[in-house]
Amino acid sequence: MSLETFFKQYQKSYSRLDVAGVTSRFTVPFTATHHGDLTCWPDMDELExxxxxxxxxxxxxGFVHASHSLESVQLMGNDAASAVVAWTVERSGQPPWHYHTGYHLKRVAGQWKIYGVVQHDTAPETETTAMA
Known part of the structure; x- marks a missing residue:
């Protein structure tokens, strides 16, 4: 599966706010960097x-729907990659959020899985976004 196809599937789960669908695309250990703070989840139960x-x-x-644009991909051999995704989140009766997230991916049993995210920027400063 291509990374574009992977992120299209991820977007569908994210747009449904489907915990199982989103986390099915993760692997542990998993890391997230948000506002410079690094957090690590050693097991899937805590990550879920x-x-x-x-x-x-x-x-x-007021989350309604998310859409993405895969802005860049850096392959690191056949089984690892980094990607930057631009997200737009539509919200009910409110302005949309626009932000970028970096993803670290590796193949696990032949399938792409996210093992780390880096929040490059966020929605308005009063809002918090992470891991999406």
């Missing part, structure tokens, strides 16, 4: 709980 909380917070912020 964090993802569920984050997606519920998005829902509370």
């Amino acid at each position: 709980a964090t993802t569920a909380s984050l997606l519920e917070w998005y829902r509370s912020q």
Whole structure:
């Protein structure tokens, strides 16, 4: 599967705020860097709980739909890559969020999985976005 196809599937799960669908594209250990702070999840149970909380917070912020643009990909051999994705999140009755996220990916059992994210920028400073 190409990385574009991978991110299209990821976008579908993200747009549904589907915890299982989003986390099915993760692998552990998993890291996230947001506002310079690094967090690591050594197991999937903790990562799923964090993802569920984050997606519920998005829902509370009027989240309607997410769309993406794969801006860059750096392949590191056949089984590892880094990508930068531009996201737009439409929200009910509010301005959309626009932000960029960097992803570190590797193949696990032949499938692309995200093992790390870096939030390059965020939605308006009063809003918090991470891991999306």
